[in-house]
Amino acid sequence: MFNIFENTDENKFSWDSIGDVIDGRKNLGEEMPVFVYRLFQFTIKDELAKRFGNETTIQIFRNAGRLAGIEFANHMLDLDLPFNEFTAQLQKVLEDSKIGILRIEKFDAETGEAVLTIGEDLDCSGLPITGETVCNYDEGFLAGVLQVYTKKDYIVTEIDCWATGSRVCRFEAKIKS
Ligand SMILES: [Zn+2]
Numbered sequence: 001m002f003n004i005f006e007n008t009d010e011n012k013f014s015w016d017s018i019g020d021v022i023d024g025r026k027n028l029g030e031e032m033p034v035f036v037y038r039l040f041q042f043t044i045k046d047e048l049a050k051r052f053g054n055e056t057t058i059q060i061f062r063n064a065g066r067l068a069g070i071e072f073a074n075h076m077l078d079l080d081l082p083f084n085e086f087t088a089q090l091q092k093v094l095e096d097s098k099i100g101i102l103r104i105e106k107f108d109a110e111t112g113e114a115v116l117t118i119g120e121d122l123d124c125s126g127l128p129i130t131g132e133t134v135c136n137y138d139e140g141f142l143a144g145v146l147q148v149y150t151k152k153d154y155i156v157t158e159i160d161c162w163a164t165g166s167r168v169c170r171f172e173a174k175i176k177s
Helices: 034-052 054-076 083-096 136-150
Strands: 101-107 114-119 154-160 168-175
Touching: 034 054, 054 136, 083 101, 114 136, 136 154, 136 168
Parallel strands: none
Antiparallel strands: 101 114, 114 168, 154 168
16 A cells, blocks of 8 residues: 555655756746745645645655755755854855744754754744644754754754744754654
8 A cells, every 4th residue: 555654765856856947937037926835835735634634744744844955955055064154054045045044042062952943934934823833844854954964863843933923933953862
């Protein structure tokens, strides 16, 4: 039986899948409004939830986010930088890409645990307040970036979100034991 958790297939996605946007969109360019991104994401989420239920949909978003984070780190970031320079670079790339404004609230060099916030988050800032954290894609994305940089398996959990009434999204990152 088809099992979506069984990730036996190789990823079909690679950075090249994004294509040459500059060549392909000579007049319209690389940018588009945030509502287009959200329209795409939230309608996909809706359709997945109808077919597979909420929990599975959350897992799918986390897994997709992790794949995105891994590819993003490998293609957009200099992984040889020391930690402080690496996080400064990550902040700049996330801001330049208009994904959000990253802050590192806490980092424990011994345990590898971190608390990160993202302000003006692409996925959730301005959403109606539902009381639930919704940035599962971001959880996976941050875990993927940390995994590539540290070569350790990270679990990232969102503890505050615009959708829970917070002004920033706050994420706890822990190395998987
Ligand atoms: Zn959020």
